[in-house]
Amino acid sequence: MRLTAPLLSLALLSACSSDPVDPAPGLAACARIAERCHPYEALSLTASDCQRYAHANNGPVCLSREAECLAACPSVADAGATDGALPSSPCASLVSLCHSAATAEVRACHDLGHLGDPAMCSARHDACVAECSPRDAGGSDLY
Numbered sequence: 017m018r019l020t021a022p023l024l025s026l027a028l029l030s031a032c033s034s035d036p037v038d039p040a041p042g043l044a045a046c047a048r049i050a051e052r053c054h055p056y057e058a059l060s061l062t063a064s065d066c067q068r069y070a071h072a073n074n075g076p077v078c079l080s081r082e083a084e085c086l087a088a089c090p091s092v093a094d095a096g097a098t099d100g101a102l103p104s105s106p107c108a109s110l111v112s113l114c115h116s117a118a119t120a121e122v123r124a125c126h127d128l129g130h131l132g133d134p135a136m137c138s139a140r141h142d143a144c145v146a147e148c149s150p151r152d153a154g155g156s157d158l159y
Contacts, residue, residue, distance in 0.1 A: 042075020053089035058111035106137035
């Protein structure tokens with residue numbers, strides 16, 4: 017009995033590790049995916065899917081699909097942009113600018129961008145930009 021307690025203590029100590037454990041595996045991958053895929057979410061179904069589960073902080077999915085997502089959402093340098101510009105389209109700008117979804121109108125503009133119909137996005141672009149842009153002093157900012 018006297019020997020059992022020290023052996024049990026030794027066994028318990030050896031089971032513990034001093035290495036930190038990542039409390040949420042995959043969150044760093046989700047953050048990388050969300051940052052890289054945001055400008056592309058209206059341009060590609062893969063990028064849209066990647067953005068959705070990255071924002072949901074679905075760590076295991078982010079880890080398993082990180083390479084695929086980053087390939088679908090190249091960095092500015094990898095995309096060939098020389099002036100720092102990201103790929104642009106009327107739909108992509110609505111997705112990005114109207115991301116806050118602060119009102120039903122803003123959400124409708126954001127959703128229109130996700131539909132990816134360039135003619136529809138172009139037709140509503142100016143009205144949506146006005147609706148989604150931060151308000152002047154005295155109004156409420158959407159961001």
